[in-house]
Amino acid sequence: MNTATGDQNKSSTQDDSAAADLPLGTTKQWARMHKWLRRGIIVCLVGLVLEGSFTLPFLAIWYGYPTLSFHDICSELMKVRYNNESLECQHPYPFPGPPLGGAPEGAGVNTAKDQWGIQPVPQYPRLGFRELVRIHDQRIARQKAAEHNTRVPHP
Amino acid sequence: MNLPLRRSGNGKTATLPTAAPVPRDGPIPVEDQIEQSRLAQRRADKWLIAGTILMGACAPGIFGLPMFLYGLTLLRRASKAGLSVRPVMVTLIGYLVILDAGLNLQGWILDMIGNHTLIYRVLYTAIGNVMDGGYFWHYNQLWIGGAGAPGEKSWEWACILVVFPMRIAASIAFLQMKRWGHQWLIVTCWFGVVIWVGYVMNMTEYADIRFGGIVFPVLGWWVFDIMYITPFLAIPYLHTVNREIFSD
Numbered sequence: 339m340n341t342a343t344g345d346q347n348k349s350s351t352q353d354d355s356a357a358a359d360l361p362l363g364t365t366k367q368w369a370r371m372h373k374w375l376r377r378g379i380i381v382c383l384v385g386l387v388l389e390g391s392f393t394l395p396f397l398a399i400w401y402g403y404p405t406l407s408f409h410d411i412c413s414e415l416m417k418v419r420y421n422n423e424s425l426e427c428q429h430p431y432p433f434p435g436p437p438l439g440g441a442p443e444g445a446g447v448n449t450a451k452d453q454w455g456i457q458p459v460p461q462y463p464r465l466g467f468r469e470l471v472r473i474h475d476q477r478i479a480r481q482k483a484a485e486h487n488t489r490v491p492h493p
Numbered sequence: 494m495n496l497p498l499r500r501s502g503n504g505k506t507a508t509l510p511t512a513a514p515v516p517r518d519g520p521i522p523v524e525d526q527i528e529q530s531r532l533a534q535r536r537a538d539k540w541l542i543a544g545t546i547l548m549g550a551c552a553p554g555i556f557g558l559p560m561f562l563y564g565l566t567l568l569r570r571a572s573k574a575g576l577s578v579r580p581v582m583v584t585l586i587g588y589l590v591i592l593d594a595g596l597n598l599q600g601w602i603l604d605m606i607g608n609h610t611l612i613y614r615v616l617y618t619a620i621g622n623v624m625d626g627g628y629f630w631h632y633n634q635l636w637i638g639g640a641g642a643p644g645e646k647s648w649e650w651a652c653i654l655v656v657f658p659m660r661i662a663a664s665i666a667f668l669q670m671k672r673w674g675h676q677w678l679i680v681t682c683w684f685g686v687v688i689w690v691g692y693v694m695n696m697t698e699y700a701d702i703r704f705g706g707i708v709f710p711v712l713g714w715w716v717f718d719i720m721y722i723t724p725f726l727a728i729p730y731l732h733t734v735n736r737e738i739f740s741d
Contacts, residue, residue, distance in 0.1 A: 361580045361581060361582060362580040362735075362738055363580050363582070363583065363734040363735045363738040364580075364582070364734065364735070365733075365735055367733075368733040368734075371729060371733065372582060372730060372733070372734075375582070375726050375729060375730050376581070376582055376585060378726045379582075379585045379586060379589050379723075379726050379727075380585065382589060382593075382720045382721075382722060382723060382726065383548075383561075383585070383588075383589050383592065384558065385719075385720035386548070386554075386589075386592055386593065386596060386720045386721070387548050387554040387555060387557065387558045388554075388555075389717060389720060390548065390549075390550075390551035390552065390554040390596065391551070391552060391553075391554045391555040392555075393551075393616075393620065394551070394552060394616055397615075397616065397619040397620060397623065398615075398619075400619070400623070400708075401615075401619050401622075408611055408612065408615050409611060411615050411619070412611060412614045412615050412618070415615070415618045415619065415622060415629075416618075418622075419618065419629060419630070419631070419632065427611070427614060429611045430611075431609040431610075435608075435609040435638065436608065436609065436633070436635075436636060436637055436638030436639075437605065437606060437636070437637040437638055438606070441636075442608075442609070442633045442634060442635065442636065442637075442638045443609060443614075443633040443634075443638075444631060444632065444633045444634035445634065445636075447634070450631060457698075457699060457701055457702075458630075458701065458702060459701040459702075459705055460626060460630050460701070460702060460705045460706050461706070462706045463706065464706050464707065464708060465622060465708060466708075
């Protein structure tokens with residue numbers, strides 16, 4: 339009897355000691371779950387910071403910076419989006435611009451390739467790493483060649 | 494701030510006047526303990542707030558993280574010294590919810606009103622081309638500008654005007670250990686579950702627009718956006734934490 343009481347006391351002391359180590363607000367029953375939640379929260383916090391810090395540099399490099407300027411990237415993406423080589427990003431855009439006033443940049447452009455229906459399917463090509471640089475250079479070369487051909491009189 | 498009193502380093506809520514910690518060189522009055530706790534909490538919060546502001550501003554986030562971690566260290570040291578400071582989990586959840594809501598607010602507000610600036614035309618259409626075609630497909634063709642994916646603007650209005658401001662307000666009160674902060678964080682984190690389910694289903698319904706012709710379809714979006722899963726981490730804690738540590 340005394341031994342049993344002694345064991346109970348010992349167990350109770352251990353419980354108290356374990357509870358004493360728990361953070362405020364965490365009960366023993368949920369201690370393990372809180373520990374894993376804390377780890378998940380730290381992972382998300384660090385993940386958000388890394389994403390916030392490195393997304394723009396990553397995208398800029400992927401789409402051709404510094405070979406292409408931001409203005410070039412903007413224009414190249416617009417040409418791909420609307421399947422129209424004549425489009426250029428207008429910068430600076432007339433103030434105030436949408437939604438406060440004026441038409442949006444893509445207003446009236448109807449050259450985008452889509453398979454139209456209740457669930458439209460875009461038809462633009464998938465862009466690879468720095469593929470915009472190649473697309474940009476090829477177009478410039480093509481335009482220069484065309485310009486050259488028009489200048490040289492045909493023999 | 495309604496900081497709960499505690500015994501020296503043992504993590505239990507205590508009642509006055511026995512709450513005063515008993516340092517080796519003798520007892521100190523409970524008023525001094527409360528004042529020291531308040532100062533320690535304030536000092537840590539300065540670092541935590543500065544860090545969160547930088548982290549919420551995206552690009553300088555990498556400088557904000559060490560400041561935030563230093564604030565956490567200060568809080569931990571104060572706790573070990575027996576001062577009555579906010580539990581680490583409450584701190585982490587409160588600030589992460591603010592960061593999550595702040596980043597979302599920033600992104601969506603700019604898609605709404607800054608959609609013709611050069612930096613955001615590049616950033617949004619590029620990110621759209623990488624992992625979410627909703628931000629590339631017919632971008633800047635709606636009268637309002639910005640993303641043209643079906644339903645996207647409705648999510649933006651609902652979250653900008655209702656959910657995220659409420660979550661930030663609730664988080665601030667939660668960090669102040671107020672009962673209404675705890676209660677409203679539960680409410681607004683459940684809003685977050687609604688947003689997650691609704692948003693993912695919307696993307697699934699219009700999967701061709703969202704994931705057709707882009708660089709990293711589906712998996713790319715999940716890898717990037719899984720970091721915003723904050724409500725699913727906060728809700729289990731909020732429902733199992735001892736609510737007595739929050740006061741009116």
